[in-house]
Amino acid sequence: MHVQSIPFLSDEAELKLMDLHMHSTISDGTDTPEEILSRVRDAGIPLFSVTDHDAAKAYEMIREVRKKADPYLISGIEFSCRDELGHYHILGYGFDPDSQPMKDVIEQGHRLRMKKVRARLDFLENEFHFFFPEEEVQHLLSLDNPGKPHIGNLMVKYGYADTKEQAIAEYINKVRFRSEYVRPEEAIQGIIGAGGIPVLAHPPFGSGEQLILGDEMEERLRRLIGFGLQGVEAFYSGFTPKLKAETLAFAEQYNLYITAGSDYHGKNKLVQLGNTGLRFIDSIPIGMKRFLEDLFCKPMVSGQGIN
Numbered sequence: 001m002h003v004q005s006i007p008f009l010s011d012e013a014e015l016k017l018m019d020l021h022m023h024s025t026i027s028d029g030t031d032t033p034e035e036i037l038s039r040v041r042d043a044g045i046p047l048f049s050v051t052d053h054d055a056a057k058a059y060e061m062i063r064e065v066r067k068k069a070d071p072y073l074i075s076g077i078e079f080s081c082r083d084e085l086g087h088y089h090i091l092g093y094g095f096d097p098d099s100q101p102m103k104d105v106i107e108q109g110h111r112l113r114m115k116k117v118r119a120r121l122d123f124l125e126n127e128f129h130f131f132f133p134e135e136e137v138q139h140l141l142s143l144d145n146p147g148k149p150h151i152g153n154l155m156v157k158y159g160y161a162d163t164k165e166q167a168i169a170e171y172i173n174k175v176r177f178r179s180e181y182v183r184p185e186e187a188i189q190g191i192i193g194a195g196g197i198p199v200l201a202h203p204p205f206g207s208g209e210q211l212i213l214g215d216e217m218e219e220r221l222r223r224l225i226g227f228g229l230q231g232v233e234a235f236y237s238g239f240t241p242k243l244k245a246e247t248l249a250f251a252e253q254y255n256l257y258i259t260a261g262s263d264y265h266g267k268n269k270l271v272q273l274g275n276t277g278l279r280f281i282d283s284i285p286i287g288m289k290r291f292l293e294d295l296f297c298k299p300m301v302s303g304q305g306i307n
């Protein structure tokens with residue numbers, strides 16, 4: 001695929017509408033992948049990527065229904081990772097979802113996530129005596145990517161909480177156990193091994209309320225760059241101007257790609273599709289242009305990671 005054949009790559013006004021970070025029902029969003037396509041189309045977003053947690057299925061599902069005149073779709077994923085320095089969300093773009101390195105990391109993420117679901121259900125049963133019918137538990141475990149919202153919905157259904165939010169805040173978040181996570185180097189190497197580009201999602205946000213800035217962010221970035229990280233999400237719905245400026249400065253200093261994403265979750269988060277902050281800037285940063293050009297020019301990607 002040649003850059004010249006993608007007209008919007010040279011159209012800054014169009015580029016400012018892209019959104020490369022959103023979640024479908026394959027993970028914890030409330031729109032199906034097909035619904036996301038139609039919302040993206042209606043919003044006039046020219047380029048998008050569905051980045052479900054530890055799952056890449058939405059890409060194939062959208063590919064099957066996507067028409068030629070529809071917005072461009074990039075394969076995407078968001079791995080929840082952790083190491084001695086803390087939590088990281090690692091985004092992957094433009095990879096071949098059928099390649100073995102990607103399948104291996106997805107499988108590992110899925111296995112660890114299922115372990116967490118079982119631990120949460122055991123805790124709710126032992127601590128609060130919340131019981132669920134076996135067929136409900138089996139259904140939960142058969143989902144691609146069950147998480148706190150799914151357990152919260154189940155609690156509401158069986159009368160243990162009034163709302164999903166209450167269920168999560170008052171009960172599910174009380175669960176204490178040592179979670180296992182994919183390590184950032186495993187996620188990064190899996191994405192690269194599948195021909196994709198690894199990008200650190202919302203770099204200043206750690207876990208919960210924690211903000212990572214200055215030397216701490218730099219230390220994390222240097223460590224991740226050592227593992228093969230190639231980009232940062234410098235435009236993000238939750239960023240203040242200060243957080244955006246700091247992330248952009250590090251991107252420039254370390255010559256990293258720059259991406260933009262809303263983290264849309266449908267009704268599970270109060271974030272609008274396309275809300276990345278990108279539309280308010282004067283011009284598209286070089287690091288973002290390089291990202292798109294390299295993504296669209298990669299010879300192996302055509303028909304595999306981009307549509």
Ligand SMILES: [Fe+2]
Binds near residue numbers: 021023078263
């Ligand atoms: Fe996300």
